[in-house]
Amino acid sequence: MLKSEQVVHNIAVLIENGTLQSHTKLPSLRAYAQQTGFSVVTIFSAYQRLEALGLVYAKEKSGFFVAAQASMAKQTDVQAVEVTSKVQVNSRVFQYLKALTQYTHASLGSAFPDPDVLGNSRLMNTIARNAKYRKSYYSGDAMPPGNATLRQFIAHKYTLQGIPTQADDIVITSGALDALNLSLQVLTTPGDYILLQSTVFYGAWQLAEKFGLKVITFPSDHEINLDAFEAALKKYPIKVCWLMLNSHNPIGFTVSQTVKAKIAQLLATYQVYLVEDDVYQELYFGLEKPLPVQYYDQDQWVLHCSSFSKVLGAGARIGWVRAGQFSDKIQHQQLMSSLSVNPMLQYALAEFTATLHYEKHLRQIRSQLAKRKQSFYQNIKAILPESCHIFYYSSGYFLWIELPKHIDSTALYETLLMHDIVITPSILFQKHTAKQSHFRVNCSYEWNDRYSQIFEFISKIIKEWNSVS
Numbered sequence: 472m473l474k475s476e477q478v479v480h481n482i483a484v485l486i487e488n489g490t491l492q493s494h495t496k497l498p499s500l501r502a503y504a505q506q507t508g509f510s511v512v513t514i515f516s517a518y519q520r521l522e523a524l525g526l527v528y529a530k531e532k533s534g535f536f537v538a539a540q541a542s543m544a545k546q547t548d549v550q551a552v553e554v555t556s557k558v559q560v561n562s563r564v565f566q567y568l569k570a571l572t573q574y575t576h577a578s579l580g581s582a583f584p585d586p587d588v589l590g591n592s593r594l595m596n597t598i599a600r601n602a603k604y605r606k607s608y609y610s611g612d613a614m615p616p617g618n619a620t621l622r623q624f625i626a627h628k629y630t631l632q633g634i635p636t637q638a639d640d641i642v643i644t645s646g647a648l649d650a651l652n653l654s655l656q657v658l659t660t661p662g663d664y665i666l667l668q669s670t671v672f673y674g675a676w677q678l679a680e681k682f683g684l685k686v687i688t689f690p691s692d693h694e695i696n697l698d699a700f701e702a703a704l705k706k707y708p709i710k711v712c713w714l715m716l717n718s719h720n721p722i723g724f725t726v727s728q729t730v731k732a733k734i735a736q737l738l739a740t741y742q743v744y745l746v747e748d749d750v751y752q753e754l755y756f757g758l759e760k761p762l763p764v765q766y767y768d769q770d771q772w773v774l775h776c777s778s779f780s781k782v783l784g785a786g787a788r789i790g791w792v793r794a795g796q797f798s799d800k801i802q803h804q805q806l807m808s809s810l811s812v813n814p815m816l817q818y819a820l821a822e823f824t825a826t827l828h829y830e831k832h833l834r835q836i837r838s839q840l841a842k843r844k845q846s847f848y849q850n851i852k853a854i855l856p857e858s859c860h861i862f863y864y865s866s867g868y869f870l871w872i873e874l875p876k877h878i879d880s881t882a883l884y885e886t887l888l889m890h891d892i893v894i895t896p897s898i899l900f901q902k903h904t905a906k907q908s909h910f911r912v913n914c915s916y917e918w919n920d921r922y923s924q925i926f927e928f929i930s931k932i933i934k935e936w937n938s939v940s
């Protein structure tokens with residue numbers, strides 16, 4: 472990463488997590504250059520970049536200031552905890568996922584990064600070699616908890632992050648969704664309460680529906696509102712929380728370490744389990760991988776779930792849960808459902824991840840996604856009317872777009888479908904009764920004329936609808 476990009480990232484994180492408040496003056500170019508050891512030119516170019524991203528503004532002869540972060544302002548309404556006793560979201564998700572396979576311009580709606588970014592010929596060669604030359608597979612790998620070498624690698628990655636982990640703590644699953652599924656299955660019984668962020672990956676709503684859980688949501692649109700979180704834990708007999716705190720899908724934010732530490736403390740105080748969905752953990756743009764809540768968890772209240780599918784593609788959908796004390800129970804559930812995860816793919820991943828190529832691959836995709844996300848952001852910002860707000864966070868590959876007041880994102884989604892274009896409307900991530908004014912776009916692709924045309928079209932619709940409302 473270039474030095475100026477490091478500065479951009481560091482300041483962006485401080486703005487995103489609220490350490491740098493709206494209208495705070497940034498350090499002078501000279502002061503920041505001295506502090507970091509970088510040149511004044513590097514700092515100036517970083518400040519200009521932050522300005523282009525809409526995160527800071529320049530005042531003549533006064534320097535650079537943090538732009539108003541109105542929509543990121545912390546919500547403090549602790550009453551806004553909501554209960555939905557009967558969740559029905561699966562059919563809606565089904566229709567949307569079908570649309571992704573049937574419509575021509577579906578990449579904006581996809582949940583996966585551009586396959587061209589993730590494609591790795593060495594991985595493919597490893598898979599091919601395993602398929603061609605390996606005569607047999609150890610039968611134990613066709614049984615839970617999965618391939619021992621792969622589990623050792625995953626355990627080692629946790630340990631490197633300061634989370635001491637043994638291979639036996641890990642259960643290999645068919646992707647993160649399977650890991651999340653199994654975790655909820657062992658932690659809950661129908662009718663239990665689950666606490667979710669008010670905007671959350673639709674998988675959480677689907678599984679709440681599947682397991683007959685009562686859903687409580689708390690406001691958490693651009694950080695975690697700890698007051699509301701604690702109020703919910705106090706008020707309801709919550710069995711389990713499902714939280715996404717790194718590179719949140721769909722919004723994109725990463726929660727500060729202080730907040731994560733506090734969450735771990737509250738879980739222990741209220742004796743509530745956390746299913747931590749950390750599927751985008753490797754897609755950070757800064758220098759260090761953000762820690763999960765798991766890091767702060769002293770008493771095993773957290774089951775941490777992740778997978779390779781967002782970094783190696785849907786073709787390598789293998790995930791895991793750091794199950795700890797629940798490892799046996801999860802394996803029992805696996806025996807009654809998928810039984811095992813494809814052993815051939817597990818061998819190939821165990822082999823590939825043991826080489827330096829895996830870390831190199833991760834570095835490359837981070838750098839490519841960072842560039843593409845910025846390019847999308849700038850292009851979309853230039854095209855959409857100013858009344859739209861685009862939330863940019865420095866990780867992952869989603870942009871979350873807020874429409875003007877009177878425009879409904881479900882209506883926009885349906886209109887665009889008629890023109891063969893798929894976006895992801897907020898109704899998939901929120902209670903259906905919530906006001907639907909956002910949509911998510913996948914910005915992992917190379918910006919091109921086709922995207923310009925699509926966003927010009929979206930802009931035209933928004934302006935037309937705005938003028939009649």
Ligand SMILES: Cc1ncc(COP(=O)(O)O)c(C=O)c1O
Pocket residue numbers: 582645646647648649672674715720748750777778779780781788789790
């Ligand atoms: C937030 C989140 N969690 C979990 C998953 C499921 O991951 P996997 O494809 O590894 O099952 C996804 C996939 O889109 C996701 O976005």
